[in-house]
Structures are given as C-alpha cells and as structure tokens.
Amino acid sequence: MKTNKEMFDELDEFIDSLNCNPSELIAILHRAQSIFGYLPFSLQAHIANKLKISPAKVYGVVSFYSFFTMVPKGKNVINVCLGTACFVRGSDKILEKLEELLHIKNGETTPDGKFTLTSLRCVGACGLAPVMQINGKTYGNLTVDDVEGILAKY
Amino acid sequence: MLVNIKINNKCYTEDSALTILQVARKHGIHIPTLCYMFHEETNLEHKPASCRVCIVEVKGRRNLVPACATNIVEGMEVLTNTYKVVEARKSVVELLLSNHPNDCLQCSKNGRCELQKLAAELGIRKIRYDGVLSQKNVHEEKYFVVKNPSKCVLCGRCVAVCDKVQGINAISQSLRGFKTKISEPFKCISCGQCIQVCPTAALTQSKSIDEVEKALSDPNKFVVVNTAPATRVALGDEFNFPAGSDVTKKMVQSFRELGFDKVLDTNFGADLTIMEETHEFLERLKSKENLPLITSCCPGWIKYIEQFHPELLNLPSTSKSPHEMFGAICKSYYAEKIGIDPKKIYVVSLMPCLAKKREASREELQNDGLQNIDAVLTVKEYAEMLKMHGINLATLEESDFDSLLGESSGAADIFANTGGVIEAVARTATKWLTGKVEDVNFEAVRGLSGVREATVKIGDNQIRLCVASGIKNASIIMDKIKKGEAHYDAIEIMACPGGCVNGGGQPIRSDMAQIDVIKARQQGIYNIDKNKEKRVSCDNEEIQKLYNEYLGNPGSEKAHYLLHTHFKDCSKD
Numbered sequence: 202m203k204t205n206k207e208m209f210d211e212l213d214e215f216i217d218s219l220n221c222n223p224s225e226l227i228a229i230l231h232r233a234q235s236i237f238g239y240l241p242f243s244l245q246a247h248i249a250n251k252l253k254i255s256p257a258k259v260y261g262v263v264s265f266y267s268f269f270t271m272v273p274k275g276k277n278v279i280n281v282c283l284g285t286a287c288f289v290r291g292s293d294k295i296l297e298k299l300e301e302l303l304h305i306k307n308g309e310t311t312p313d314g315k316f317t318l319t320s321l322r323c324v325g326a327c328g329l330a331p332v333m334q335i336n337g338k339t340y341g342n343l344t345v346d347d348v349e350g351i352l353a354k355y
Numbered sequence: 356m357l358v359n360i361k362i363n364n365k366c367y368t369e370d371s372a373l374t375i376l377q378v379a380r381k382h383g384i385h386i387p388t389l390c391y392m393f394h395e396e397t398n399l400e401h402k403p404a405s406c407r408v409c410i411v412e413v414k415g416r417r418n419l420v421p422a423c424a425t426n427i428v429e430g431m432e433v434l435t436n437t438y439k440v441v442e443a444r445k446s447v448v449e450l451l452l453s454n455h456p457n458d459c460l461q462c463s464k465n466g467r468c469e470l471q472k473l474a475a476e477l478g479i480r481k482i483r484y485d486g487v488l489s490q491k492n493v494h495e496e497k498y499f500v501v502k503n504p505s506k507c508v509l510c511g512r513c514v515a516v517c518d519k520v521q522g523i524n525a526i527s528q529s530l531r532g533f534k535t536k537i538s539e540p541f542k543c544i545s546c547g548q549c550i551q552v553c554p555t556a557a558l559t560q561s562k563s564i565d566e567v568e569k570a571l572s573d574p575n576k577f578v579v580v581n582t583a584p585a586t587r588v589a590l591g592d593e594f595n596f597p598a599g600s601d602v603t604k605k606m607v608q609s610f611r612e613l614g615f616d617k618v619l620d621t622n623f624g625a626d627l628t629i630m631e632e633t634h635e636f637l638e639r640l641k642s643k644e645n646l647p648l649i650t651s652c653c654p655g656w657i658k659y660i661e662q663f664h665p666e667l668l669n670l671p672s673t674s675k676s677p678h679e680m681f682g683a684i685c686k687s688y689y690a691e692k693i694g695i696d697p698k699k700i701y702v703v704s705l706m707p708c709l710a711k712k713r714e715a716s717r718e719e720l721q722n723d724g725l726q727n728i729d730a731v732l733t734v735k736e737y738a739e740m741l742k743m744h745g746i747n748l749a750t751l752e753e754s755d756f757d758s759l760l761g762e763s764s765g766a767a768d769i770f771a772n773t774g775g776v777i778e779a780v781a782r783t784a785t786k787w788l789t790g791k792v793e794d795v796n797f798e799a800v801r802g803l804s805g806v807r808e809a810t811v812k813i814g815d816n817q818i819r820l821c822v823a824s825g826i827k828n829a830s831i832i833m834d835k836i837k838k839g840e841a842h843y844d845a846i847e848i849m850a851c852p853g854g855c856v857n858g859g860g861q862p863i864r865s866d867m868a869q870i871d872v873i874k875a876r877q878q879g880i881y882n883i884d885k886n887k888e889k890r891v892s893c894d895n896e897e898i899q900k901l902y903n904e905y906l907g908n909p910g911s912e913k914a915h916y917l918l919h920t921h922f923k924d925c926s927k928d
Contacts, residue, residue: 254524255518255523255524255525255527255541255542256541256542257524257525257526257527257538257540257541258518258524258527260527260529260538260541261527261528261529261538264529264530264531264538265529265530265531
C-alpha cells in the first residue's frame with residue numbers, strides 16, 4: 202500500500218514529465234485515477250493547481266466522462282452491459298437483480314466497500330449477450346438465476 | 356478574401372472570414388439568436404452554436420445551418436426567413452421551453468428574458484412537446500449570485516465571460532447530456548458579469564429590497580442612503596433616459612419619495628478615500644516601500660488578490676472603499692453632529708456592483724461593533740423598488756444631496772470610470788506637492804482598453820501609472836510584478852471591463868450595444884466632473900471640515916481606526 206505522499210509524488214512526476222501541459226488533462230486524470238482509485242475534489246484542485254488552470258475546468262472534464270469517478274470504487278467493480286444486444290436479451294433484468302441482491306442502485310457502492318455496480322454500453326461481446334464484467338472478467342449468456350452464484354465467488 | 360453571396364436574394368460582397376450572422380447583422384437582416392454573444396468590450400465572440408435558434412437555409416445544403424458558426428463562401432445563397440426556417444426555429448424554441456419551468460409571471464427576469472422575447476417573437480402559442488425538467492426549479496444562492504438551474508439554457512455565456520473576459524473560470528459546464536448544468540463556483544469574486552450576460556433567470560442577483568423596506572418602515576431607524584458615482588449615469592436606463600444621462604438630482608428626489616431620512620453621497624466617501632490613499636501613496640513613495648501602491652476600492656479585485664495572489668497583499672492601499680468610509684463616518688462623526696445614536700442609523704448603499712454586497716458583509720468592515728454598511732442595493736434592484744412603489748424617475752422634480760457628507764469634487768465622480776481613481780489621486784497629489792493643479796485632466800489614464808500605462812509629472816516626480824480593468828488584465832499585471840517586470844509606482848484595478856459604469860449591478864439596455872452604453876456612461880461621468888466647481892478631492896470643504904473637527908490629518912490614528920482596513924489570505928478558500 203502506497204502512502205499518500207508516495208501517490209502524490211508519483212502523480213506529480215507524471216505531470217512534470219508532460220511539462221504541466223493543460224492539454225494533457227485527460228491523460229493526467231487517467232493516471233491520477235489509476236493511482237488513487239478515484240478523483241476526489243481535493244485531488245482535482247491539486248491537478249488544477251499544477252496545470253495552472255481552474256478547478257472548474259478540471260471538474261467539468263471529470264464530471265463529463267463516465268469513466269472518471271469522484272467517489273471511491275468498491276473492491277469489486279461490476280459492469281453490466283446495457284448495449285443494444287445485451288439489452289434486448291434482458292440485461293436490464295440482470296441489473297435489477299444485482300440491485301436487489303446488493304441493495305444499491307446502479308452507480309453506487311455497497312456500504313462495506315465490497316461492490317460497485319455500474320453499467321456500460323457494449324463491451325463488444327454481443328455474441329455472448331447478455332454480458333456483465335466483474336473486475337474485467339466477462340460473464341456471458343447470463344440468466345437472472347446465475348447472478349447470485351457469480352456474486353458468491355467474490 | 357472577398358466573396359459574393361446572396362442573402363434573401365440580395366447580393367453582398369463580403370470577407371470570407373465572416374459568418375452568415377455577422378454579414379446579416381452588418382446589413383440589418385434580423386436573424387434571432389440565443390446562445391450567441393458578442394462581447395464587444397473585449398472583442399470576444401461566443402458562438403457555441405448550441406441553441407440552434409439562428410439556423411438558416413443554404414441552397415444546396417440538405418440541413419439547416421447555424422448562421423453564427425457558418426462562414427460565408429463564394430456563391431452561397433442564404434435564406435433566413437422561409438417557412439421551413441421559421442418552423443424549425445419554432446420547434447427549437449418549443450423544445451427549449453419543454454425543459455423550462457414556464458413560470459414567467461413570477462420570474463425575476465419577466466419582461467427582460469431573451470427566451471421569453473424569442474417565444475413572443477416567433478409567435479409560440481402552444482408547446483407541442485411534453486417533457487420533464489432536467490433540473491430542479493430552485494434558487495441556490497452563493498456569493499450573492501442566485502442560481503436557478505432549471506432556467507438555464509446552457510448557452511455557456513456565463514462560462515465564457517468568467518473564463519475569457521474575467522480570467523477567473525470559476526464555473527464550467529459539468530456532467531453531460533440531459534444532466535448537464537453549470538457547476539458550483541470555485542473562487543468566485545462576485546463581479547456579477549455572468550449575471551449580466553445570462554439570457555434568462557438562471558443567474559440573477561441576491562436582493563436586499565425587503566430589508567431596506569423594513570428599515571424604512573421602522574420608526575426607530577434613521578435610514579441614510581449613499582449613492583455611488585456610477586449609479587447616477589445608469590439609473591436613467593431603467594426609465595427611458597438616453598444612455599449615460601446624468602439623473603443625479605432626480606435620483607436624490609426618488610429616495611426622498613421613498614422616505615429615506617437623509618440622501619447623501621458616496622462621492623463624499625470617494626473624496627475621503629482620495630485623501631487617505633494619496634497620503635498613503637506619498638508616504639510609500641517617500642519610503643520606497645510597498646510599491647507599487649494598488650487601489651483597493653473595487654471589492655471584486657480585492658477578493659481576487661486575496662484568493663489568487665495573497666503574497667502581494669502588502670500592495671493594495673489599506674484605505675477602505677468609498678462607501679465603507681462613508682458608513683464609518685456616518686456612524687461616528689455624522690451621528691455626533693446630528694445628535695443621533697449611531698445604533699439607530701441604518702446605512703444603505705446604492706451601488707453599480709454586486710461585489711459591494713459581499714464587501715459590506717466582511718466582518719472587518721465595522722467599527723465599535725457596528726457594521727459600516729447595513730444594506731447594499733444595486734442599480735437594477737433599486738429601479739425595481741422604485742417601479743414597485745409607482746415612482747417614475749422621469750417625472751420627478753430635482754433635488755440636491757443633503758448637507759454634510761453630501762458635497763463632492765469632480766474627482767469623486769470619475770471613480771466610476773476605469774482610470775478615474777488614479778486620476779483623482781494624481782490631482783490631489785499634485786495639489787499637495789505643488790500647491791496647485793494647472794490641468795486637472797490627466798487624459799493619459801483615460802480610455803477603455805484593458806491595460807493602459809502612463810507617466811505623469813507630479814511636482815518634481817515622474818510617476819509611472821498603470822490602469823487595468825477586467826480582472827483578467829489584473830492577473831497579467833500581478834504576474835509581471837512577481838517577475839519584477841512591472842515598473843510602476845501606482846496601479847488602479849477595477850474588476851469589470853470599463854470600470855464601475857459597467858458593473859455587475861448595472862441595468863442592461865436592450866436597445867443598444869453594451870460597448871456604446873459604457874462609452875455613454877463614461878462620457879456622462881466626465882461631463883459631470885467637467886461641470887463641477889471643484890475638481891480636486893482635497894478642495895472639498897466638507898472633507899476639510901471633517902479633518903479639522905474630527906480626524907486631524909490624513910493617516911492620523913483616528914483616520915486609521917475608522918478609514919483603513921486589512922486583507923487576508925483566502926487562497927485556501
């Protein structure tokens with residue numbers, strides 16, 4: 202586990218390697234999120250300060266892209282595909298089941314920090330529809346009844 | 356490169372760098388717009404093409420194009436008002452309205468809303484689309500700016516002004532799609548320029564009318580008003596006076612009609628500010644310390660330096676701003692003079708400015724446990740109050756300010772214009788150093804451009820001055836100071852482009868370009884100054900009396916107690 206200072210040093214080094222260029226903002230945010238796990242406001246302000254731009258500008262970008270998150274993600278991130286193919290094959294029902302089992306809504310994290318439930322649009326595995334991913338591992342040809350058993354593995 | 360085009364079957368030869376909208380406007384062809392903004396003061400053209408109201412037909416093109424963002428090309432044939440275009444525009448506006456509260460009757464922008472005007476102009480009688488509101492119809496107030504996200508049309512003008520004109524970039528568009536909204540402000544300085552450009556009631560100002568009305572109807576309160584220099588050439592805008600008209604005397608009378616106990620002048624405070632600030636400047640010049648002196652009348656600028664350049668806080672003059680000085684004197688010397696308990700005195704300021712509201716709430720701006728200023732009304736707000744009471748400025752008789760704290764020199768009037776405060780300092784400094792002022796007009800510091808430099812001779816000294824308006828220009832100068840590249844003795848900074856005449860609380864005229872309004876107001880102010888019997892602050896007899904009877908000399912202990920303040924590092928806010 203890295204200390205806070207080590208994480209900031211790593212980020213600052215990366216920003217410096219890009220000459221504090223504000224047009225690299227998205228790359229910097231990606232790196233920051235991979236280091237810290239999420240992008241709280243204080244971190245956005247730090248980045249803004251380094252790049253000599255307004256925190257409002259950074260916030261505008263962070264809030265625009267669904268990839269960026271301002272709240273810490275759970276240990277296991279569940280992504281349910283709501284792309285057209287998965288959707289017509291009932292991925293909305295899969296999502297509902299997950300919400301029911303985890304007692305959270307789409308986009309939220311369980312209070313114990315174990316699961317984050319999110320949705321996305323098409324993972325490019327339409328042949329396996331409906332599909333969900335947990336921590337990058339793909340589960341295909343899902344039925345609502347499969348969900349509980351899969352969750353139990355985590 | 357010149358190209359030939361046709362608009363509505365008429366031929367024009369114009370530069371290909373121009374857009375359809377620019378050519379149309381140049382030739383008086385009306386194309387309605389909503390998100391588009393041309394900020395002439397800073398030559399900023401904002402054309403996100405996001406509202407689609409300015410769509411026009413171009414022959415040979417399948418889709419309608421936004422006139423604001425489409426450049427003209429050789430042979431282009433544009434039709435601006437065909438049935439197809441008008442129907443499409445109506446749809447666009449109906450879609451905007453389907454996501455709008457449509458509570459025009461209770462809306463603070465009623466009668467001044469660009470969306471409302473557009474709906475009227477396009478003859479919209481029915482909204483064919485049903486929709487849910489993407490944002491809540493609520494009023495959220497922060498830094499005296501009131502935000503109602505449900506009324507926002509996402510034109511982005513506020514963001515553009517804050518970022519490109521003011522250089523603060525306190526706000527941005529956040530989230531995406533249906534959820535998109537203007538973000539919470541970070542390090543806002545309350546200049547109010549965003550409110551001035553908002554086409555709807557998404558951004559409005561906080562109001563103090565009720566507090567003032569309550570004070571006026573309280574028999575135990577002695578209600579005094581003081582009116583800022585820039586208000587007297589702007590209030591008339593709300594009552595069909597030509598832009599820049601001097602309505603001082605009618606304005607004074609209007610306060611009497613509303614029942615104010617005394618009508619006094621912020622100008623008196625401005626002359627007093629000049630006494631203290633000039634004294635401070637000459638002292639610093641002598642000791643060569645804390646130079647350049649920077650004026651501190653503008654609360655937007657003060658908030659800016661506190662938040663962004665706290666390491667330079669030794670440079671602004673510690674003199675309070677004119678209305679704060681006025682308030683301090685009103686509740687001490689003046690209270691004594693007229694024999695009224697200072698606790699009963701309620702001081703209202705009429706200001707061209709939103710940041711003055713925030714300034715008035717600063718805790719260090721009080722003496723003996725009494726806040727120097729109790730309420731601030733902007734010009735827009737005051738006009739609203741007058742209309743509410745059925746008072747028409749145009750039909751009022753004329754009246755003069757009450758005596759004591761009512762007299763002022765022309766040097767006080769010019770505080771309204773960019774360059775005015777420094778010119779006023781130069782006048783008094785010249786008088787003090789040489790005993791006379793041969794030419795009170797320091798033309799070199801006047802103008803409208805964002806940054807101006809001048810060297811003026813004051814006594815035996817060549818004084819290097821710099822004047823900046825629009826807070827973005829302040830940041831340029833602060834960076835120069837930090838790098839040691841700024842060779843000035845004194846700097847004047849005003850947060851709004853053009854100075855207080857273009858303040859965030861001033862009326863907006865719909866009948867002419869803002870740049871022309873600013874010029875007319877500036878000229879109005881210089882005319883008032885020109886016609887004043889006294890043009891130098893230290894010649895103000897009421898000021899002389901105040902020092903003789905009460906304060907002693909400029910910079911005295913008592914003057915420091917009442918008339919000076921301090922600033923704080925707000926970079927972490």
